[in-house]
Amino acid sequence: MERCTRCEICTDQCRVAEELAGTFKALGDLNRLKIITFLAADTTGTLGVGDLAARLGISQPAVSQHLKTLKSAGLIESRKIGFHVYFTFNRERMSRFREQFDQISTSVLDRCDREFLRAKSPELKNSCVIYHSFTGTTRSVAEKVRDFCGGDLVEVTPKRNYGTFTAYTTGCLRSRNGDLDPIVPDLIDVSPYSLLVIGTPVWAWRSTPAINAAVAALSNSEGKRAVIFATCSGQVGEALTQLRRALEARGVTVIGEVTFTKRDLLDLDRTNDLIRRIISACSAESPDQREMKTMKTPESGEDLS
Ligand SMILES: Cc1cc2nc3c(=O)[nH]c(=O)nc-3n(C[C@H](O)[C@H](O)[C@H](O)COP(=O)(O)O)c2cc1C
Structure with missing residues (x-):
């Protein structure tokens, strides 16, 4: 047809x-x-x-x-x-009907969840998804997260041109060493955002040199909160630990870590489930928000929230 x-x-x-x-x-x-x-x-x-x-x-x-x-x-x-x-x-015909109805009801329920989370956590709109992707997998997850949150999307790309061979040789070596690749953009000002979602492919059990450089390129990152995620074939290794440490060194608090394996990405339900985990980590209240909620006005004793 x-x-x-x-x-x-x-x-x-x-x-x-x-x-x-x-x-x-x-x-x-x-x-x-x-x-x-x-x-x-x-x-x-x-x-x-x-x-x-x-x-x-x-x-x-x-x-x-x-x-x-x-x-x-x-x-x-x-x-x-x-x-x-x-x-x-x-x-x-009956099973096609079920599939088609499931498709519609899933997207309707996703939309309801999205609206619920956005209403519950207005700061989601104020988020920025920063990622590197060599073959497109991390990009597809990053785009889904952005669609859910409604914030901005920043793709970092290395200035050096990796091919499959050089990714496995030079790229993996640089990943193992925790090196930083020159990237575009070379400065990422995160002052407008209250939340960062940062995603990397796993190269040789580490975060990629491009995402390492993205962390170094953050400006005004002090005090920000971040959720980090990695996509991999099945062995995430040290990638998220390394990324968390690098972010902490830039004054960022990592409030959630999620790994997507190839198998997770083949199953739409599992992928959506993991994306929900990212979003619910994003919607966790910051200590400041929690403090505001428990504060009382001296006169009325009313909650300020
Ligand atoms: C150079 C290179 C090294 C990789 N090393 C690992 C690894 O150590 N562990 C793993 O599970 N997957 C590894 N992979 C697979 C990727 O992490 C996985 O396919 C990822 O989802 C790709 O993301 P992308 O499409 O956004 O680039 C490697 C892939 C490449 C190209």
Whole structure:
């Protein structure tokens, strides 16, 4: 099927919506929905039009009409053996329906979570996601986190051009040594932000020379809070410890650390779960906020929060 060109990036949502609308229309009738549940609960597989009519308290032609609608929506199938007509479900259609509905409800729930977290933690909007990515994995996580928080995104790129070979030779050696690569941008002023989210790929069990340089390039970082994350094949090694220490040396308090392995990234639920961990670490109250909440006004004894 040809993809439409109405959205900038086609995610196939209009086609999915059309298919779902047809299914909902077929299911949007009390008797038809009851037929589906009766057929699903029938362990004998012999429930026929007459039985359904008796259970629903409607005529057999009315039941036949409902069955026809369910059949044209592709939800059920019938086969005739002798004088009997037996009904079965179209499993493929039913599981596609579930997948499509899951897709919509997941994005609706994500949106609800996002709004809830943003309302609970207005400082999320005031966050900056800083990352390095060689093959795009860390970038995709960073973009998801930014979409959730609504803050800014800063990608740092090394000025030296790594290829696959030089990444594994020079790059790994420089990572092991904790070296800093010259990067673009060479200065990252974080004064407008109250929260930093910093992400690195793992190279030779360490953070990359580019992200090491990004930490050194922070200006006005004293007193900021950060959540750090690493993406790797499965062995994070010292990468996050090293990154945390470097940030602490710049006066940043690291309030959360999350690792994404290749396996985590293959599973959308797991990835979203880890992204939620980043966001909930971000929404943890700072000691200042906690102090403000417990302060009382001298006259009224009311909470200031
Ligand atoms: C030079 C190099 C070294 C790597 N070293 C490790 C490692 O020590 N441990 C590990 O689990 N993965 C390692 N990996 C895999 C990457 O950390 C992983 O694929 C990461 O998600 C890539 O992120 P990116 O796509 O944002 O660059 C290495 C990859 C490269 C290119």
